[in-house]
Amino acid sequence: MSGMKTYVVGGAVRDALLGQPVKDHDHVVVGATPDDMLRQGFRPVGKDFPVFLHPRTQEEYALARTERKTAPGYKGFVFHTAPEVTLEEDLVRRDLTINAIARADDGTLTDPFNGQRDIELRIFRHVSDAFAEDPVRILRVARFAARFPDFTVAPETNALMRSMVEQGEVDALVAERVWQELSRGLMEQRPSRMLAVLRDCGALARVVPELDALWGVPQPEQHHPEIDTGIHIGQVIDCAAEEGLELPTRFACLMHDLGKGVTPADKWPSHHGHEGMGVELVEALCKRLRVPTDCRDLAVMTAREHGNVGRALVLRPNTIVTLLERCDGFRKPARFIQMLKATECDSRGRIGASASFRDKPFPQLAYLEKALAAARGVDAGAIAGQCGDQPQRIPERIHQARVAAVRLALGAAAEDDGDLAGDDSQPN
Numbered sequence: 001m002s003g004m005k006t007y008v009v010g011g012a013v014r015d016a017l018l019g020q021p022v023k024d025h026d027h028v029v030v031g032a033t034p035d036d037m038l039r040q041g042f043r044p045v046g047k048d049f050p051v052f053l054h055p056r057t058q059e060e061y062a063l064a065r066t067e068r069k070t071a072p073g074y075k076g077f078v079f080h081t082a083p084e085v086t087l088e089e090d091l092v093r094r095d096l097t098i099n100a101i102a103r104a105d106d107g108t109l110t111d112p113f114n115g116q117r118d119i120e121l122r123i124f125r126h127v128s129d130a131f132a133e134d135p136v137r138i139l140r141v142a143r144f145a146a147r148f149p150d151f152t153v154a155p156e157t158n159a160l161m162r163s164m165v166e167q168g169e170v171d172a173l174v175a176e177r178v179w180q181e182l183s184r185g186l187m188e189q190r191p192s193r194m195l196a197v198l199r200d201c202g203a204l205a206r207v208v209p210e211l212d213a214l215w216g217v218p219q220p221e222q223h224h225p226e227i228d229t230g231i232h233i234g235q236v237i238d239c240a241a242e243e244g245l246e247l248p249t250r251f252a253c254l255m256h257d258l259g260k261g262v263t264p265a266d267k268w269p270s271h272h273g274h275e276g277m278g279v280e281l282v283e284a285l286c287k288r289l290r291v292p293t294d295c296r297d298l299a300v301m302t303a304r305e306h307g308n309v310g311r312a313l314v315l316r317p318n319t320i321v322t323l324l325e326r327c328d329g330f331r332k333p334a335r336f337i338q339m340l341k342a343t344e345c346d347s348r349g350r351i352g353a354s355a356s357f358r359d360k361p362f363p364q365l366a367y368l369e370k371a372l373a374a375a376r377g378v379d380a381g382a383i384a385g386q387c388g389d390q391p392q393r394i395p396e397r398i399h400q401a402r403v404a405a406v407r408l409a410l411g412a413a414a415e416d417d418g419d420l421a422g423d424d425s426q427p428n
Contacts, residue, residue: 003030003031003083004029004030004031004032004036005029005030005031005087005104006027006028006029006030006061006105007027007028007030007087007102007103007104007110008025008026008027008102008103009026009027009028009090009091009094009099009100009101009102009103010026010094010099011024011026011099012024012025012026012103013101013102013103013109014098014099014101014115014119016103017101017116017119018119018148024059025057025059026059026060026062027054027059027060027061027062028061028062028063028064028087028090028102029061029062029063029064030064030083030085030086030087030090031064031083032063032083033063033082033083034050034052034063034081037050037052037061037063040055041055042054042055042061043055045060050062050063050065050081051063063081063085064081064085064086064087064089064090065081065085065090065093066085066089066090066093087102087110088110088112091110091112091113091127092112092113092127092128092130093127093128093130094127095126095127095131095134095137095140095141096115096118096124096125096126096127096141096144097113097114097115097118097125097126097127098115098118098119098124098125099115100112100113100115100127101115101116113127113128118154122148122150122151122152123151123152123153123154124141124144124145124151124152124153124154124157125154125156125157126154126156126157126160129160131157131160132160132163132164132169135164135169135170135172135173136173136177136181138161138164138165138170138198138201138203139173139177139178139181139182139185139198139203139207140181141153141157141161141197142181142185142193142194142195142197142198142203143181143184143185143188143194145193145194145196145197146185146186146188146189146190146191146192146193146194147185147188147189148189149189149190149193153197153200158200158201161201161203162200162201162202164201165201165202165203165206166202170203170206170207171206173207175288175289175290176290178207178208178289179289179290179291182194182207182208182289183247183251183295186237186241186247186250186251186254187241187247187250188241189241190238190241191234191237191238191240191241191250191254192233192234192235192237192238195211195230195233195234195237196234199212199215199230208285208289210258210261210281210284210285211230211233211254211258212230213261213262214229214230214232214233214257214258214260214261215228215229215230215231216228216230217229217230217260217261217263217268218268218269219232219260219269219271220269220270221269221352221354223350224269224350224352225350225351225352225353225354225355225356225357226349226350226351226352227269227352229257229260229261232257232349232350233253233254233257233349234349235349235350235351236253236254236256236345236346236348236349237250237253237254237345237349238349239253239345239348239349239358240253240341240342240345243341243345245338245341245342245345246338247295248294248295248298248299248338249298249338249341249342249345251291251295251298251299252295252298252299252301252302252303252338252339252342253302253342253345253346253349254299255278255282255285255299255302255303256278256299256302256303256306256342256343256346257274257278257303257346258277258278258281258282258285258303259271259273259274259275259276259277259278259279259281259303260274260278261281262274262277262281263277275303275304275305275306275307276304278303278304279300279303279304281303282296282299282300282303283296283300286299286300294335297335298335298338298339298342301327301335301339302339302342302343305323305326305327305339305343306339306342306343306346308323309339309340309343309364309368310343310346310347310364312364312367312368313363313364313367317371317403317404317406317407317410318403320368320371320406320410321371321375321399321402321403321406324336324371324372324375324402325399327339329372329375329376330375330376333372333376336368336372337369337372340364340365340368340369341365343362343364343365344362344364344365347360347362347364348360348362367410370409370410371406371409371410373409374402374405374406374408374409374410375402375405375406377405378398378401378402378405380398380401383397383398383401384398
């Protein structure tokens, strides 16, 4: 095994060169066989090609390999590993030049495709035409753009990605992989960049057409100085990222205005009723991409209720309690607060040439938090006990007690007999 050498590759090298924290180390092993690895105590874990876990650090070590495309999609590959496979042959199969740099134990860098230069230039550039064989790489480039927002996609790489879309490679992506990359991109520094890269190459229209439909849809300028709904969505998810919100809330921000993509064009820039229209779209999208339940439920709730939350200051106590009940706020108060935070991002994600709402106060959040706390303070059990032999009266008695508590907490004196508001003159 004298010819066996190990190298750190990929993201660990890239992030170190960028001066960013390095979380995980991936290693390539040149000049070894699977038996060589087993004799040194490594544990095999790879299904498609030999990957081993280090006996002490548990970091991944993969044997240097080549690959050959055999079928459409991202699973249609045959891999070949052997001691004679060189480091350069392994690196050439990688996606981007910035990820195709290897570091030896002594710190020496092997950079056959000028990845260091592209790091300096802040460019995402594909290593070779083998990039086109794996459609997941389009999603990865978009995710990297969200993580490194000062990087741009090389024109030739964007052209290659567009060609892949046109040839139907993206259509072979399975739902789980689309969700995996989309959700990871939402958790990066500037998620709007992910959407921009996917749109530039035409992939967004294929993987999430409901989102792609929002670009070019106008909104009332007095409430939305950014005007374009797609631009608004990007600003909202970037606001969520700046606030450090968790994935379900960021996904709710991404989904909240899908209904505006299907409102009648002859009514634009008004989008009356878009909340209800959006619910069906969000539910269908989540089913197609197999979105986790917590993300789906919050996204549906936010799509349905964000207009009512925006109007919270003019809602009467009975209407507010009805809202809390419909959102299951008494059993799941944390989720209700997540919805409020998503709606706050919706309010602040309105930045255009004529105005910016980014730093405008959003008192609705604290207002509804106060209402929720007051309503939850009602002793439902005690009220149920007072109803004696009339159990059918329990729900209404509890509801009215909560209305009284909310009225007292908010200082509201007006009675409320109406339904939830739907005034399209309010911001939406």
